[in-house]
Amino acid sequence: MQLSAQTDMKRRILLASLLTLSAIATAQDPAKLAPQFYRVVLDNDDARVIDYHLKPGEKEPMHSHPSGVLVYYLTDAKMRVTTNISSR
Numbered sequence: 001m002q003l004s005a006q007t008d009m010k011r012r013i014l015l016a017s018l019l020t021l022s023a024i025a026t027a028q029d030p031a032k033l034a035p036q037f038y039r040v041v042l043d044n045d046d047a048r049v050i051d052y053h054l055k056p057g058e059k060e061p062m063h064s065h066p067s068g069v070l071v072y073y074l075t076d077a078k079m080r081v082t083t084n085i086s087s088r
Contacts, residue, residue, distance in 0.1 A: 030063040054079075 031038040031050060037060050042049040048067075054060060062084055 028061075028063045030060070030065075033063050034060045 031040050037052060037054050037058075039051040040048065041051050062082075
């Protein structure tokens with residue numbers, strides 16, 4: 001059975017959505033998971049501001065950002081990010 005490109009794209013979007021929802025359901029708060037790296041500066045209904053410090057070579061535990069994330073660097077930084085979503 002040959003799938004149309006549109007059907008294939010819909011299946012891919014559905015899979016990505018399910019994986020995202022799965023990640024949200026198992027989300028761990030990075031400020032609680034690794035308090036040595038994170039300090040909550042502001043937390044209300046509109047925003048959550050976290051002060052984050054990681055020294056060169058340090059690694060942090062896997063975590064997620066269920067509400068999205070915006071990162072603003074105050075200094076130069078080079079980071080490698082690894083996700084737990086694998087391709088099949």
